[in-house]
Amino acid sequence: MLYEFLYPYHVDFSFLNIFRYITFRTIYGGLTAFLICFIFGPFVIRKLTKMQIGQIIQTDGPKSHLGKQGTPTMGGILILFSIFMTTLIWGNLGNHYVNIILLTLLLFGFIGFFDDYIMQVKKRNMGFTAKGKFLLQVLFGLFISWLIYKCPDFDSSLTIPFFKDISPDLGLWYIPFACFVIVGTSNAVNLTDGLDGLAIGPYIVASVTYMFFAYVAGHMQIAEYLHVRHILSAGEISVICGILAGAGLGFLWFNAHPAQIFMGDSGSLPLGAILGTVAVITKQELLLIVVGGLFVMEALSVILQVSYFKLTKGKRIFRMAPLHHHFELKGWHESKVIIRFWIISITLALISLSTLKIR
Ligand code: 57M
Numbered sequence: 001m002l003y004e005f006l007y008p009y010h011v012d013f014s015f016l017n018i019f020r021y022i023t024f025r026t027i028y029g030g031l032t033a034f035l036i037c038f039i040f041g042p043f044v045i046r047k048l049t050k051m052q053i054g055q056i057i058q059t060d061g062p063k064s065h066l067g068k069q070g071t072p073t074m075g076g077i078l079i080l081f082s083i084f085m086t087t088l089i090w091g092n093l094g095n096h097y098v099n100i101i102l103l104t105l106l107l108f109g110f111i112g113f114f115d116d117y118i119m120q121v122k123k124r125n126m127g128f129t130a131k132g133k134f135l136l137q138v139l140f141g142l143f144i145s146w147l148i149y150k151c152p153d154f155d156s157s158l159t160i161p162f163f164k165d166i167s168p169d170l171g172l173w174y175i176p177f178a179c180f181v182i183v184g185t186s187n188a189v190n191l192t193d194g195l196d197g198l199a200i201g202p203y204i205v206a207s208v209t210y211m212f213f214a215y216v217a218g219h220m221q222i223a224e225y226l227h228v229r230h231i232l233s234a235g236e237i238s239v240i241c242g243i244l245a246g247a248g249l250g251f252l253w254f255n256a257h258p259a260q261i262f263m264g265d266s267g268s269l270p271l272g273a274i275l276g277t278v279a280v281i282t283k284q285e286l287l288l289i290v291v292g293g294l295f296v297m298e299a300l301s302v303i304l305q306v307s308y309f310k311l312t313k314g315k316r317i318f319r320m321a322p323l324h325h326h327f328e329l330k331g332w333h334e335s336k337v338i339i340r341f342w343i344i345s346i347t348l349a350l351i352s353l354s355t356l357k358i359r
Helices: 002-011 014-020 022-050 063-068 076-090 096-121 130-150 171-192 200-218 220-226 232-255 265-281 293-311 323-329 334-354
Strands: none
Touching (some): 014 022, 022 200, 076 096, 096 130, 130 171, 130 265, 171 293, 293 323, 293 334
């Protein structure tokens, strides 16, 4: 909004030129998103506590979690509010990709919010049925993917990390593929969100990583130099990534162990979907397996565990899935699991960034 309002006056006030720069808006977008979470955090925590929107801890998990009973949840509302407001302030709302991200936030935010609302506010045992939730995710995912597919500067070929000369064109198949990326990431972030700061830490790392990829894709000379596909309007996505990272940091302030608030499905589902959408828009879809490798690892542990459990009628590969529970049950302290998983995500981000040169 500031961009649309203030930049036109740059002819009279040359300092307003600064609003044109993506780097400037990325940094100040990040700081604004951080401040919104930081300032409103205590208010939201107080409000949720007063409304008794506290986490119900299931007794079949690691016993160390029982002490977390009643921790305010649905903190995702704070993150989404911060991302939404900051995008209105610093984003270029004339950019189609920015609008698609906002729509992803609203659609997947609705699923998460509704699920949390029924479980935490109405205190019913189940939100959506698992099937209903998944179907709605797929429906929204297909819609978002179709919108991206229809964008004028979008092409349906796939970027293969490390191989700059291979990029198969998926044509219309790109839509279900993109939907898989968006819905898969949404659920993977949700599964990872089981320890204090475990999801939001790697999420910040992934956002910063995609901030670089979006900037490179949007900058003609740098994209050409690095042999990355140039997508002019994707440059604005680096502002969004800065905002995601800033809001994430602001939330982490309160979600750090011992957490004062959990994000709930209201946070994990839309945040994951937005990350998947960013990967699709920046044409670094497959690289998400590396950038978000930690989320992939957690989701894979669940798929393996559940399949093996069903096949062998009750045997397990891990002590408990998702993977973070396995290490907790092995006796690692919660902080150790969290920080080691963060280390893994930072390492994976560095490997991902190396693909800008190694190709
Ligand atoms: C949500 N939710 C956390 C919090 C957070 C198929 C199966 C693997 C599904 C899976 C599942 O239900 N996953 C989705 C996981 C929960 O966190 C809430 O949920 C939100 C995210 N959606 O924001 O509101 C608990 O996680 C802890 N937590 C923190 N700090 C945080 O910052 O400590 C969360 C955020 C919170 C809190 O304790 O209550 C969760 O773990 O429930 N199911 C599971 O993950 C279950 N695994 C399981 O059953 N494994 C089986 C296999 C055969 C399926 C096995 O390995 O034997 C685990 N979860 C529970 N009990 N509750 C293990 C058993």
